[in-house]
Amino acid sequence: MNSSRKPLHQHLPRNLSSEIGPFIALNQEIFAELLTFVDFAEKFTIGFIEINFPPDAEILVEALKTNPECRDFQFVTMNFSDANLRFLRDEIVKILPTIEIEFNKKLVLIIQGLEKSIGVYGDYPPVLQDLNFVRDAYKRTVPHPILFILPDYALTRLAKFAPDFWAWQSGMFRFKTPQITKDHAINEAQNTERIIDRLEPPEKQERIDLLHRLLMEYKPTGHQATGENLRNCSNILHQLGVAYLSKKEPIKAREYLEEAEKIANEFQDSTFHAEVLNTLGESYSQQRQFDTAIAYYQKSLSISQQLQNPRGEIAALFKLGNVYLDLRQFTQATTFYQQRLEIEQKIGAGYSSASTYHQLGMVAQDLREFEEARRNYQQALAIKIEFGDRYSQASTYHQLGMVGQNLREFEEARRNYQQALAIDIEFGDRYSQASTYHNLGIVAQNLREFEEARRNYQQALAIKIEFGDRYSQARTYHQLGMVAQELREFEEARCYYQQALAIFIEFGERYSSASTYNQLGIVAQELREFEEARRNYQQALAIKIEFGDYYSSANTYHNLGSVAQELREFEEAWRNYQQALAIYIEFSDRYSSASTYHQLGSVAQELREFEEAWRNYQQALAIYIEFGDRYSQASTYHALGTLAEAEENYVEARVHLQTALEIYVEYKDEYWGAIAREALERLPE
Numbered sequence: 001m002n003s004s005r006k007p008l009h010q011h012l013p014r015n016l017s018s019e020i021g022p023f024i025a026l027n028q029e030i031f032a033e034l035l036t037f038v039d040f041a042e043k044f045t046i047g048f049i050e051i052n053f054p055p056d057a058e059i060l061v062e063a064l065k066t067n068p069e070c071r072d073f074q075f076v077t078m079n080f081s082d083a084n085l086r087f088l089r090d091e092i093v094k095i096l097p098t099i100e101i102e103f104n105k106k107l108v109l110i111i112q113g114l115e116k117s118i119g120v121y122g123d124y125p126p127v128l129q130d131l132n133f134v135r136d137a138y139k140r141t142v143p144h145p146i147l148f149i150l151p152d153y154a155l156t157r158l159a160k161f162a163p164d165f166w167a168w169q170s171g172m173f174r175f176k177t178p179q180i181t182k183d184h185a186i187n188e189a190q191n192t193e194r195i196i197d198r199l200e201p202p203e204k205q206e207r208i209d210l211l212h213r214l215l216m217e218y219k220p221t222g223h224q225a226t227g228e229n230l231r232n233c234s235n236i237l238h239q240l241g242v243a244y245l246s247k248k249e250p251i252k253a254r255e256y257l258e259e260a261e262k263i264a265n266e267f268q269d270s271t272f273h274a275e276v277l278n279t280l281g282e283s284y285s286q287q288r289q290f291d292t293a294i295a296y297y298q299k300s301l302s303i304s305q306q307l308q309n310p311r312g313e314i315a316a317l318f319k320l321g322n323v324y325l326d327l328r329q330f331t332q333a334t335t336f337y338q339q340r341l342e343i344e345q346k347i348g349a350g351y352s353s354a355s356t357y358h359q360l361g362m363v364a365q366d367l368r369e370f371e372e373a374r375r376n377y378q379q380a381l382a383i384k385i386e387f388g389d390r391y392s393q394a395s396t397y398h399q400l401g402m403v404g405q406n407l408r409e410f411e412e413a414r415r416n417y418q419q420a421l422a423i424d425i426e427f428g429d430r431y432s433q434a435s436t437y438h439n440l441g442i443v444a445q446n447l448r449e450f451e452e453a454r455r456n457y458q459q460a461l462a463i464k465i466e467f468g469d470r471y472s473q474a475r476t477y478h479q480l481g482m483v484a485q486e487l488r489e490f491e492e493a494r495c496y497y498q499q500a501l502a503i504f505i506e507f508g509e510r511y512s513s514a515s516t517y518n519q520l521g522i523v524a525q526e527l528r529e530f531e532e533a534r535r536n537y538q539q540a541l542a543i544k545i546e547f548g549d550y551y552s553s554a555n556t557y558h559n560l561g562s563v564a565q566e567l568r569e570f571e572e573a574w575r576n577y578q579q580a581l582a583i584y585i586e587f588s589d590r591y592s593s594a595s596t597y598h599q600l601g602s603v604a605q606e607l608r609e610f611e612e613a614w615r616n617y618q619q620a621l622a623i624y625i626e627f628g629d630r631y632s633q634a635s636t637y638h639a640l641g642t643l644a645e646a647e648e649n650y651v652e653a654r655v656h657l658q659t660a661l662e663i664y665v666e667y668k669d670e671y672w673g674a675i676a677r678e679a680l681e682r683l684p685e
Contacts, residue, residue, distance in 0.1 A: 020066070023059045027175045031060075035069050037171040038108055041145035044138050047171035048158075052151045052213040053181050054112075060149070060175065061110060074105040081113030086126040088114070089134050093141050109146045115154035120212050121252065128161040135165045152216035177217055185214050196246040201467055208243045211236055234263035238276050241283070248469055250283040257283060274303040274312045278319050285323055288508045293323050310347050314340045321359055328511070328547055330363050337363070354383035358396055365403060368551065368587055374403045394423035398436055405443060408591060408627055414443050434463035438476055445483060448631055448667055454483050474503035478516055485523060488671055494523045514543035518556055525563055534563045554583035558596050565603055573603050594623035598636055605643055613643055634663035638676055650683050657683070 024031050037047050051057045065075050076099055080091060092109070101107055117127040150158065159166045188210055196204060215236045218229040241257035244250075257280045264273035281296030297319045304312025321336035337360050344353040361376030381396045397420035404413030417440050424432045441456035461476045481496030497520045504513040521536035537560045544553040561576030577600050584593040601616030621636045641656035657680045664673035 017062075017066075019059050020063045022180075023056065023178055024063055026178055030173050030175055031063070034064075034171070034173045035067065037173070038064070038070065038073060038145065038147075041108070041170065043143045043145075045145040046165075046169045047145065047147045047173065048155060048169050049147055049149045050152055050155055050172070050174040051149055052177055052216050053185060055184070056175065056177060056181055057112060057149045064110075072105055074102045074107050075110055076107060077110045077112060079113045080111065081116045083116045083119075085114075085117035087130050087134075088127055089130070089137060089141065096142070107144045109142070109144050111146060111148045114148065115150055115209075118150070118154045118157050120153060120157075120208075121255075124161050125157065128158060128165075131158075131162040131165040135168065151213050152221050153212055156221045182214070182217060185210055185217075196243050201247075204243065204246060208240065208247075211240045211243060215240070230263055231267060231269075234260045234267070234269075234272065234276075237263070238272075238279065241276075241279055245279070245282055245286065248286060248471065250286040253283045254280065270303050270307055271309060271312060274300040274307075274309070274316065277303070278315055281319055281323075285319075285326070288326075290323050290327055294320065297323065310343050311349070314343050314349065314352060317343070318355065318359070325359065325363060325366070328366070328549065330367055334360065334363050350383060351387045351389070354380045354387075354389075354392070354396075357383070358399065361396075361399055361403075365399070365406065368406070368589070370403050370406050374400065377403065390423060391427050391429070394420040394427075394429070394432060394436075397423070398439065401436075401439060401443075405439065405446070408446070408629075410443050410447055414440065417443065430463060431467050431469075434460045434467075434469070434472070434476075437463070438479065441476075441479055441483075445479070445486070448486075450483050450486055454480065457483065470503060471507050471509070474500040474507075474509070474512065474516075477503070478519065481516075481519060481523075485519070485526070488526075490523050490526050494520065497523065510543055511547045511549070514540045514547075514549075514552070514556075517543070518559065521556075521559055521563075525559070525566065528566075530563050530566055534560065537563065551583060551587050551589075554580040554587075554589075554592065554596075557583070558599065561596075561599060561603075565599070565606070568606075570603055570607055574600070577603065590623055591627050591629075594620045594627075594629075594632065597623070598639065601639060601643075605639070605646065608646075610643060610647055614640075617643065630663055631667050631669075634660045634667075634669075634672070634676075637663070638672070638679070641676075641679065645679070645683065654680065654683055 034047070034049070041047065049057075049060070051060060061075065061077055064070055064073075078092065078095060080088065085091070088111075092111075099107070114127070118125050188207075196207060215233065218232045218236065237256040237260035241253040241260065244253035244256070257276060261273065261276045261280065264270075264276055277296045277300035281293040281300070284290070284293035284296065297316050301313060301316035301320065304310075304316055317336045317340035321333045321340065324330075324333035324336065337356050341353060341356045341360075344350070344356060357376045357380035361373045361380065364370070364373035364376060377396050377400045381393060381400070384390075384393045384396065397416045401413045401416035401420065404410070404416060417436050421433060421436045421440070424430075424436065437456045437460035441453045441460065444450070444453035444456060457476050457480045461473060461480070464470075464473045464476060477496045477500040481493045481500065484490070484493035484496060497516050501513055501516045501520070504510075504516060517536045517540035521533045521540065524530070524533035524536060537556050541553055541556040541560070544550075544556060557576045557580040561573045561580065564570070564573035564576060577596050581593055581596045581600070584590075584596065597616045597620040601613045601620065604610070604613035604616060617636055617640050621633060621640070624630075624633045624636060637656045638660035641653045641660060644650070644653035644656060657676055661673060661676040661680065664670075664676055
């Protein structure tokens with residue numbers, strides 16, 4: 001099932017002949033003026049027709065072609081709906097020779113669809129720039145009357161950006177929109193906030209275009225909307241804001257949202273005002289301007305509390321919880337979610353509590369309370385199943401996949417991600433598929449299925465690029481860097497990390513940049529650029545400390561220890577590893593502590609403290625066996641083999657190195673397999 005809806009002009013079967021009468025009756029005088037214009041127009045003559053909706057343009061064209069007074073005219077429609085069109089005259093000149101001109105009839109060209117390339121906002125559209133430059137060439141190359149059918153906003157931009165061409169117009173004809181067309185358009189635009197994110201970019205743009213056409217109906221250029229028109233304006237302005245937010249264009253969204261808020265104030269429509277304030281807050285959240293976002297959400301909450309509007313309260317509390325979750329202020333986020341849950345339980349809003357349980361799961365997940373997270377997600381899922389909301393189950397299956405991933409239950413994680421992906425595909429939600437493909441890539445990566453991981457990341461990246469979601473591309477570039485790094489393609493890895501870092505910096509996403517600095521450090525270290533590695537690790541550590549992310553600083557302490565070890569600064573290395581290990585133990589992250597035990601063993605071995613080294617390696621190996629991480633066991637068996645060799649225990653060395661080699665071969669790791677094989681070959685018989 002595909003939830004996308006067809007555009008207005010495809011939505012209903014058309015019977016143009018039955019629609020011509022009412023349309024012409026509504027526009028009788030202006031239609032008569034247009035007929036007179038067509039009758040007297042000779043050679044290159046320009047007429048502009050203002051019609052806001054394509055269905056009405058179809059009716060008008062059919063009315064011209066079937067009108068008895070037009071029997072001596074041949075109307076030819078040319079549709080130029082390419083948003084990237086630049087050279088209109090060239091395209092017309094290409095088509096003209098293909099037209100079979102009827103005997104004794106005057107050819108009249110009708111141009112439609114040009115509003116796509118004219119656009120709604122921005123400076124100097126290329127197509128209008130070209131119209132100004134080649135105006136004189138039209139007289140010679142297009143010696144026929146031309147009728148341009150355009151909506152209000154496109155005509156306004158044409159007059160502004162192509163004034164020389166506009167000055168040549170010999171007629172301007174503004175047609176009124178029938179009420180039935182307005183009703184169809186309003187129906188088409190309903191529930192924009194609920195479904196806009198599920199539309200693919202072309203359909204989303206059609207929805208935005210429809211909203212702009214509706215806006216022109218209630219607020220034509222040069223006129224002020226009043227009365228009920230003003231109220232309709234405010235709704236459309238809000239929907240436009242929501243639509244532009246779905247395209248990740250928060251600045252453009254605010255142009256419409258701020259105007260909607262002014263109108264809501266004027267009408268003292270407090271319920272609507274609270275809703276607009278929430279959406280304004282969302283525009284600042286998208287730009288990571290969280291303090292401003294919070295101010296809008298708090299204002300919305302205050303209005304809803306004054307109105308004793310519990311549904312308004314739960315909307316604002318949800319937004320506040322989300323922004324504090326983004327700020328990693330988990331206690332504050334939980335407080336807002338719990339307040340929302342209390343109101344939902346009080347008013348019997350069972351369905352909406354699913355979203356609250358889902359978000360509480362995300363808080364627990366960030367706090368590494370994975371079983372608590374799982375309980376909350378399962379609670380959310382049960383409610384969604386109870387209410388038959390199959391579509392939104394996908395997001396909760398996705399999060400359950402993340403919990404499984406965090407607990408290294410990779411097959412369980414994969415099952416949940418596949419469940420989420422199946423639902424997104426069923427509902428035609430291509431955008432949401434990106435994050436699930438991304439996480440399927442992480443699962444494959446953890447299972448050392450690197451080509452499968454790369455395919456999933458590339459699939460995710462393609463969708464994010466298609467939808468213009470530049471911000472979330474950063475995380476996928478980061479993961480592609482990790483795959484390249486695992487495959488020892490270090491320059492490629494560095495390139496991906498730098499692309500990710502550039503996006504994080506562009507969006508002011510300082511916290512997320514820490515993990516990328518950390519990975520750039522690993523790449524530099526692999527390339528033996530140790531000071532560069534240290535700089536990147538220290539940059540990562542500073543950011544993690546700044547954001548109070550004590551847990552993930554353990555990984556960076558570990559890596560700083562590794563650099564110090566490479567530089568033979570063994571005391572410095574030991575201190576950093578001990579710092580990392582203390583954090584892992586504090587957070588009960590037994591699995592991650594294994595690699596640090598391994599490195600502590602390596603430092604002790606370098607210092608020829610062989611018993612200490614053996615104890616740490618054995619500790620690491622026990623954890624890897626406990627978690628079923630066979631590949632990581634290989635590196636520890638390898639280390640135990642070199643330790644036994646150093647102690648001249650060649651029999652034990654051979655056993656450990658042979659075990660390591662077998663695992664490397666099993667996982668097709670040629671690089672480390674060659675090193676293990678070389679170590680075996682140098683052992684005395």
